[in-house]
Amino acid sequence: MSLISLQFTVFFLIVMIVYFMLPAKMQWLWLLMAGGVFYYFNASSLQCIIFVIFLILNYAASLRITEGSRNPSRVFRTIILFDVIMLMGLKYTDFFYDIYRWITGLFGHGINEGIYMKVIYYADALCPPRISYFSLIVMGYLTDVYWGRIKLQRNPGKFALFASYFPLMTSGPIVQYEQVSGSLWDKKHEFSYERFISGAQRVLWGIFKKLVISERLAVMVNEIYDNYELYPGLYVVFAAACFAFQLYTDFSGLMDIVLGFSQILDIPLPENFNTPFYSESLAEFWRRWHITLGGWLKSYVFYAVQETETMRKFRKFCTKKLGRKKLKQYNFPQHIGLLISWFLIGLWHGGGGNYIFGVGVYMGLVIIISELCQPMLAKLIEALHIKTRCFSYTLFKRVRTFFLFIFGLSFFRADTLSYGFSMWRSAFSVFNPWIFFDRSLYSLGIDESEFHILLFSMLILLTVSVLEHKYNGVGNPTEDTPCPQMEHVRTLIRNQNFIFRLLLFIVLFIMIICWGHYGSEFNSSDFIYGRF
Amino acid sequence: MSDKLFSNTKRINIIKLVIVLAAFFVTFITLDHILLLKSKDGISQMQAYYKQPANTVDALFVGSSHIFCHVNTGVLWDEYGISSFDLAAAEQPFWNSYHYIVEGLKTQKPKVIILDITTPGIRPTDYQPENWVITNNYGIKRDPNRYESIKVSALKESFPRLLVALNSTHGKYKELSEEDFMNYSADVRFKGFDARETVVPFEAPDISGITGRYELTEKEEKYLLKIIDYVKKCNIPLLFISSPYVITTDEEQEKYNTIFDIADEYGVPYIDFNRLYDEMGIDFSTDIAEILHLNRSGNAKFTSYLGQYLASNYGLTDHRGDPLYSSWDEDALYQRQDTLRYNILMAAAEGANGKYLDLLNNRNLVIFCSVPNEYPGPEDTSLVQYLEQLGLSEDMLTGPSSYVLSGGQCVYSSDEPDFKIGFSDGNRRLLFSKTTDDNGNAETLVRTNGSMGYQCITPYESYEMPDNVLSFYVYDTVLDKTIGGYSIQ
Known part of the structure; x- marks a missing residue:
C-alpha cells in the first residue's frame, strides 16, 4: 500500500475518523491496530511473523536489561548483536555473499551459484519490509534504556506502537523514543481544523515534489545513467545534479507526506531535511540532509565508538605522541569514529561498494580532509585578502559543497562502484557545453513542454526554499515545531485570507493532477528510500 | 462568553472544512470530466445515452465496434422510423455488455435488446488490454455498476488504479481542445453510430462448412448467462447477432456456434449474418472497410436488412414526426450529410x-x-x-x-x-x-x-x-x- 494511492487515502481517512472519535485510552491502541493492518498489507505473512518475533524478543530483552538479569550488559550486547545480524543477514545478504565469493575467488575456489541464488531468494522472502528503519528505532531505544537515558516502557503494546507507528513504516524518519513517546499515548488527541488543513497542505506539497518534479527528473537521469556511453561529458554532470534534486524531492517529498499525515493525527515527528542545498560545507550538508539518520548514528554509534576502551587507549597514545595541541588539531581518534559512522551510513544505504564509497567513506573523507585543511585554508584566505563575509564567498562555498555532494551521490545511482567511476571517466573525456544550448536536453525522455513544466515546478520549489532559508534561525526548535523555519513558511501561508489559501492549494492540486507522473505509465508509488 | 466564542470558531471551522473539501471534490470532478477521453469507441456513446429522453429508445444495440460501426441509426430511422441507440464500446466483452445493459435499463425501457456476440471470437481473453477497459467503462456514471464493471474488467493488481479514471487520462492535458471542455459528441443527437470509411476489397469468407464448437471461457459463459437472465427478468426480448466481417479462423465461427447453442437452450432468437451475405447484398469487394468492419456502403445494406427484421418481428412503432423523437431526425440528417461528405470526397478523388x-x-x-x-x-x-x-x-x-x-x-x-x-x-x-x-x-x-x-x-x-x-x-x-x-x- 503506497502512500500515494487510493487505498492508503481510504485507509488513512478511516483511521483518522475513528481515531478522533475514540477516548484517549483507546487512541494509541487504535494506532497500533492500524499499524498492524498497514504492515500486513505491505508484507507477506511470514515477514509479519518475523517482525512480531523481532518485537517480542526486543521487548523481552528491554525488560531483562532493566530488571531480572544479573548481567544486563550481556543481555544488551546479545540482543543488539541479534538485531544487527538480522538486519545484515536479511537485508545485505547479497553484499556479504559477494564478499564471500571474492574471498573464495582469491583462493581459487568458486561458489555454487545455485545455492547463492537460493540464499538471496530466501533472504529476500524473509526480510521484513522497512527493516532498516524499525531495527534502528528499536536498537536506539534499547541503547537508551541500557544507558538509563529513558525509562523502560513496560507496556508491550506501547512498545510495539513505538516500533511500528504506521507513518514511520514507510521511510522513517528514524525517531528516538523521547521524540514521540509524549504524543503517541500520553495525551488525548482532538481533531483540529487548522492542523488538518496544515497537514493536508504538507501532504499535497510532498506529492507535488514527488510526482511533478522527482518523477520528471528521474526520466532524464535514467536515460543518461542507463546509456552513459551515449551521453559523455557534461551530460554526466547534468545527470548527477539532476539525481541530487531527484533524490531530494523524492525523499523530502516522502517526508512531507509522512509528517503531514502524522501532523493531522496530532503526532509531530522530527524533520529530516532543513534546506540542505544552502549548506556551506559537506559536514553542514549532512546535518541538514537525512537529519534523523545522522542523529541516530551520532547518538548511538559515534559517541559509543569514542567511549570504547580501545578508543580511550588510542586517544591516550595519540596525546602522548603528538601532544594535546596537535591532537586537538588533527584529532585522529575522532576521525576514526567519524569514518566508522560514515562507513555505516554507506552500508545502511545498500550492500554495495558504490553505496559504501559514494554516500559513505567518500563523504567522511571529504569532511575529514576539509577539517584537516581548515587551518591551511584560513592562512591562504588571509594571504590572498579574500573577503569571506560576502554573498559571493557564501555562494562559492555552497556551489563547492553542491559539487562535492553530487560527485559522491552519483555513485548511489550507479549500479556498481566501477560503473560510477566509468561514468566520471566519460564525464572528463569530452567537453560539450553546447548540449545546454542546442536542445539536446529535450531528447532525454522528456520533451520541451515537459522540460518547461519541470523548470517552472523547480522555480516554485526554489521560492519555497528561499522562504524557508530566510526564516532559518528564527525561533527555536520545540517538540511541536522541530523545524521552526518551515513552520514560519506555513504560518506565512496560514496568515493569508481563506480564499487565497484555498486557491493556492487548488492550483497545487490541479498541477499535481495534470502534471504528475502517475498512472499506468509510471511507477510513482516507488520511493527511492522506500527500499531500505 | 468564551464558550460562545469557542463554539462560533468551531462552527466557522466546520464551514471552512466543508468548503475546502467541496472545492477539492468539484476540482477533481471537473478535471476528470475535462481530461476524460472524448472517444467514440465507447465513452461518448454512454455519455450521449444519458442525454436521451427517458423511455424513447426502442431498439437498444449492445456490444462491440460491430455495433457502432455497423448499425447505422440514421438508416433505421429514415427507413423504418425505429428509434435506436448503439450503446457499444470497442471489443466489448460480455461482462461489460452486461453492465451496459444494467446501465441502459436505468433510463430506458427498450422494446428489444440486440446483443452483438462477436468479441469472444475476435478477442478470446478474460482480460482486455487497458485501453479497451478504459473505453468500455469510463463513460458510465460513477455508481456501483461502474465499480463492478471495472472490477470485473481489470486484473486484480490494476483494479485500484483503473478505478480512478485520472490515472489513465491525466496525460491528456497536453492536447486539450475545445471538444474537451464542451464535449460536443456526447450530445442528445448522437446515437452512437460511427462509420468506417475505407474500402478494402476482400474475398467473402465461406463458413458454411464450419459446424464445430469451441468452448467459451468460464467468464464469458457466466456473463452471457447473466445477460440472458437479467434481460428475461426485465421482460424485454433479446436478440443475438453475429454481424458480417472477414472471419479468418474456424475457431471464431465455432465460438459463435457455441453461443447459438446456448441461445437455443435458453430460447433466445439469433441471426448469424455471416451466413446471409447474399440476402443482404453485401459485396466484399466494395463494402468492407478493413478486416473487422463494414464501410458506409456495407453498413447501410446491413442496417437496412436488420431494420426490416426488427420492424416485422418486434412491433416497433414508427416514431417519425413525433416531436419527442426529433433528435433522431437530427441524427439521421447528420448521417445523411456525413454520407454525402464521404461521397463528395470520393467523387473528388476520382476526378x-x-x-x-x-x-x-x-x-x-x-x-x-x-x-x-x-x-x-x-x-x-x-x-x-x-x-x-x-x-x-x-x-x-x-x-x-x-x-x-x-x-x-x-x-x-x-x-x-x-x-x-x-x-x-x-x-x-x-x-x-x-x-x-x-x-x-x-x-x-x-x-x-x-x-x-x-x-x-x-x-x-x-x-x-x-x-x-x-x-x-x-x-x-x-x-x-x-x-x-x-x-x-
Missing part, C-alpha cells in the same frame, strides 16, 4: 467532375467558388447545367470573381479573388474568409458563432489554386465541418 458538382447540390452545404481572370468556361460543357443548379450561371463565369453559393443561389459575389464575408444559414452566423498569396495558393477559414461566441471551425486551410480552373471549397452546416477544396478545368 468525377459531374458527380462532384451534382453532389454539391444540397441545401446544407455552403460553397465558395473562385473564378480566375479570363476563365474560358469549363472544358466539359455538360458541367454548365450542374453549375447552374448550384446558382452559378454561365454569365457569372468571368473572372476574376468569388461567389458564395447556398441552396442553389448565389448569396454573395465579389470581383476580388479574396474576401471576408458574414453569412447566416438560418441557425447561426458564419464568417468566411479567403486569402490568396502571390503564388496563387489560397487559404480559407470558416468561423461560426456557436454558444461560445465565434469559434474557428478550420484553421486556415491551404490549397493550390492553379490558373484557368474553377476552385471550390465546401462547408457543411450540419456537420459543422469543411469538406476541403477542389478545382475543375
Whole structure:
C-alpha cells in the first residue's frame, strides 16, 4: 500500500475518523491496530511473523536489561548483536555473499551459484519490509534504556506502537523514543481544523515534489545513467545534479507526506531535511540532509565508538605522541569514529561498494580532509585578502559543497562502484557545453513542454526554499515545531485570507493532477528510500 | 462568553472544512470530466445515452465496434422510423455488455435488446488490454455498476488504479481542445453510430462448412448467462447477432456456434449474418472497410436488412414526426450529410467532375467558388447545367470573381479573388474568409458563432489554386465541418 494511492487515502481517512472519535485510552491502541493492518498489507505473512518475533524478543530483552538479569550488559550486547545480524543477514545478504565469493575467488575456489541464488531468494522472502528503519528505532531505544537515558516502557503494546507507528513504516524518519513517546499515548488527541488543513497542505506539497518534479527528473537521469556511453561529458554532470534534486524531492517529498499525515493525527515527528542545498560545507550538508539518520548514528554509534576502551587507549597514545595541541588539531581518534559512522551510513544505504564509497567513506573523507585543511585554508584566505563575509564567498562555498555532494551521490545511482567511476571517466573525456544550448536536453525522455513544466515546478520549489532559508534561525526548535523555519513558511501561508489559501492549494492540486507522473505509465508509488 | 466564542470558531471551522473539501471534490470532478477521453469507441456513446429522453429508445444495440460501426441509426430511422441507440464500446466483452445493459435499463425501457456476440471470437481473453477497459467503462456514471464493471474488467493488481479514471487520462492535458471542455459528441443527437470509411476489397469468407464448437471461457459463459437472465427478468426480448466481417479462423465461427447453442437452450432468437451475405447484398469487394468492419456502403445494406427484421418481428412503432423523437431526425440528417461528405470526397478523388458538382447540390452545404481572370468556361460543357443548379450561371463565369453559393443561389459575389464575408444559414452566423498569396495558393477559414461566441471551425486551410480552373471549397452546416477544396478545368 503506497502512500500515494487510493487505498492508503481510504485507509488513512478511516483511521483518522475513528481515531478522533475514540477516548484517549483507546487512541494509541487504535494506532497500533492500524499499524498492524498497514504492515500486513505491505508484507507477506511470514515477514509479519518475523517482525512480531523481532518485537517480542526486543521487548523481552528491554525488560531483562532493566530488571531480572544479573548481567544486563550481556543481555544488551546479545540482543543488539541479534538485531544487527538480522538486519545484515536479511537485508545485505547479497553484499556479504559477494564478499564471500571474492574471498573464495582469491583462493581459487568458486561458489555454487545455485545455492547463492537460493540464499538471496530466501533472504529476500524473509526480510521484513522497512527493516532498516524499525531495527534502528528499536536498537536506539534499547541503547537508551541500557544507558538509563529513558525509562523502560513496560507496556508491550506501547512498545510495539513505538516500533511500528504506521507513518514511520514507510521511510522513517528514524525517531528516538523521547521524540514521540509524549504524543503517541500520553495525551488525548482532538481533531483540529487548522492542523488538518496544515497537514493536508504538507501532504499535497510532498506529492507535488514527488510526482511533478522527482518523477520528471528521474526520466532524464535514467536515460543518461542507463546509456552513459551515449551521453559523455557534461551530460554526466547534468545527470548527477539532476539525481541530487531527484533524490531530494523524492525523499523530502516522502517526508512531507509522512509528517503531514502524522501532523493531522496530532503526532509531530522530527524533520529530516532543513534546506540542505544552502549548506556551506559537506559536514553542514549532512546535518541538514537525512537529519534523523545522522542523529541516530551520532547518538548511538559515534559517541559509543569514542567511549570504547580501545578508543580511550588510542586517544591516550595519540596525546602522548603528538601532544594535546596537535591532537586537538588533527584529532585522529575522532576521525576514526567519524569514518566508522560514515562507513555505516554507506552500508545502511545498500550492500554495495558504490553505496559504501559514494554516500559513505567518500563523504567522511571529504569532511575529514576539509577539517584537516581548515587551518591551511584560513592562512591562504588571509594571504590572498579574500573577503569571506560576502554573498559571493557564501555562494562559492555552497556551489563547492553542491559539487562535492553530487560527485559522491552519483555513485548511489550507479549500479556498481566501477560503473560510477566509468561514468566520471566519460564525464572528463569530452567537453560539450553546447548540449545546454542546442536542445539536446529535450531528447532525454522528456520533451520541451515537459522540460518547461519541470523548470517552472523547480522555480516554485526554489521560492519555497528561499522562504524557508530566510526564516532559518528564527525561533527555536520545540517538540511541536522541530523545524521552526518551515513552520514560519506555513504560518506565512496560514496568515493569508481563506480564499487565497484555498486557491493556492487548488492550483497545487490541479498541477499535481495534470502534471504528475502517475498512472499506468509510471511507477510513482516507488520511493527511492522506500527500499531500505 | 468564551464558550460562545469557542463554539462560533468551531462552527466557522466546520464551514471552512466543508468548503475546502467541496472545492477539492468539484476540482477533481471537473478535471476528470475535462481530461476524460472524448472517444467514440465507447465513452461518448454512454455519455450521449444519458442525454436521451427517458423511455424513447426502442431498439437498444449492445456490444462491440460491430455495433457502432455497423448499425447505422440514421438508416433505421429514415427507413423504418425505429428509434435506436448503439450503446457499444470497442471489443466489448460480455461482462461489460452486461453492465451496459444494467446501465441502459436505468433510463430506458427498450422494446428489444440486440446483443452483438462477436468479441469472444475476435478477442478470446478474460482480460482486455487497458485501453479497451478504459473505453468500455469510463463513460458510465460513477455508481456501483461502474465499480463492478471495472472490477470485473481489470486484473486484480490494476483494479485500484483503473478505478480512478485520472490515472489513465491525466496525460491528456497536453492536447486539450475545445471538444474537451464542451464535449460536443456526447450530445442528445448522437446515437452512437460511427462509420468506417475505407474500402478494402476482400474475398467473402465461406463458413458454411464450419459446424464445430469451441468452448467459451468460464467468464464469458457466466456473463452471457447473466445477460440472458437479467434481460428475461426485465421482460424485454433479446436478440443475438453475429454481424458480417472477414472471419479468418474456424475457431471464431465455432465460438459463435457455441453461443447459438446456448441461445437455443435458453430460447433466445439469433441471426448469424455471416451466413446471409447474399440476402443482404453485401459485396466484399466494395463494402468492407478493413478486416473487422463494414464501410458506409456495407453498413447501410446491413442496417437496412436488420431494420426490416426488427420492424416485422418486434412491433416497433414508427416514431417519425413525433416531436419527442426529433433528435433522431437530427441524427439521421447528420448521417445523411456525413454520407454525402464521404461521397463528395470520393467523387473528388476520382476526378468525377459531374458527380462532384451534382453532389454539391444540397441545401446544407455552403460553397465558395473562385473564378480566375479570363476563365474560358469549363472544358466539359455538360458541367454548365450542374453549375447552374448550384446558382452559378454561365454569365457569372468571368473572372476574376468569388461567389458564395447556398441552396442553389448565389448569396454573395465579389470581383476580388479574396474576401471576408458574414453569412447566416438560418441557425447561426458564419464568417468566411479567403486569402490568396502571390503564388496563387489560397487559404480559407470558416468561423461560426456557436454558444461560445465565434469559434474557428478550420484553421486556415491551404490549397493550390492553379490558373484557368474553377476552385471550390465546401462547408457543411450540419456537420459543422469543411469538406476541403477542389478545382475543375
